[in-house]
Amino acid sequence: MAQNANQHQVKAKKYLGQHFLNDESIAEKIANSLSFKGYKHVLEIGPGMGVLTKYLLKKETTTHVIEIDPESVEYLKNNYLNLADRVIEQDFLKYNLNEVFENEPFAIIGNFPYNISTQIVFKTLEMRDQIPEFAGMFQKEVAQRICSKEGSKVYGILSVLTQAFYDAEYLFTVPPSVFNPPPKVESGVLLLKRKENYTLSCSEDLLFKVVKTAFQQRRKTLRNSLKTLNLSDNLREDSIFGMRPEQLSVVEFIRLTTLIENDLNN
Structure with a gap:
């Protein structure tokens, strides 16, 4: 899910699953959920108009953003000049991130489009050697599923495979009213921290x-x-x-x- 400081600037596109976050305090809270330790780079997925990005740029790490919407890309390059050469106009799911990070560690953050959020998690698992931290906003039920423990009705494939490599923590719930347009469901923000020993004793x-x-x-x-x-x-x-x-x-x-x-x- 992309974000937005001034909704009239970039039009939310339904086919991209865009719902623009317009609450500054929530954006800052999401940005502060990462520790920013153990890596020099942060990659934000779907920055939209940069409501979260502006808080990431205040951190000591180097912020990169990946955005598939040409209108958002143009807005970011025009309004965040110090970010312009780190705006990646690509599809996160298809792009080889090591063209940018060259095997260095980086964190992932973002308000994710609901329709690709689980795929984002699976790509993160594939790249877990480089991704020590991950914070993001999902549909509430998906965030709860990722963080749930055995015995829960929502515990499933995503829970087990994510928690095999990461400690998962559900941080807070976000109401539909802080987005434009408002989604039909609540959102949830979670934090994944890679386990100290994340190698498996099995295949x-x-x-x-x-x-x-x-x-x-x-x-x-x-x-x-x-x-x-x-x-x-x-x-x-x-x-x-x-x-x-x-x-x-x-x-x-x-x-x-x-x-x-x-x-x-x-």
Whole structure:
């Protein structure tokens, strides 16, 4: 979701999922949610007209922005002259960010378009070696899902895969009234901090496969939902296979994947 200090300047585009934040205090609060430690660069996704950007520019880190809307790009370059050469006119999901960051660490921040917010998280997970911190605004339900723990009704694929690598904290809720145009739902801001030890004791690809397969049939026990993996009868007798996916913590999912990996390799 892009932001905006003066709505008449750039028109919100429905096809880009733009809802312009017009509350300065919330913009400042989002900017302050990052620690700005352990990296020299911050990348803001979808800055719109820079209501969040202006607070990032006050920090000691170097701010870059990535924006797909040509009208917003023009506005930013004209109104934030010290940012002009760090405005990337690209699609975040398709762009190779190392053309800018050259394998250096950077943080991600932004008010994300709801329609691509989960894809933004998955790209962050792919680049986790370079992204120690991530703060952003999502549809409230999505932010809650990312941060939820086992046993919750909304705990699922996004929760497990994000929390395998990051500590996730739901920070605060944002009402529709502070956007133009107002979205039909509440928004939620979250913070992801990469775990000190974020390497897995199992295959990452297999973990993704196990988690996705398990939650596709979340009401079934793992013994039934993971049948397609062709596991040995001996392994499937382990008590963990009598559980449902929402009952397993992230650590237990990693243990489960390790068991499956050993079984498949034997």
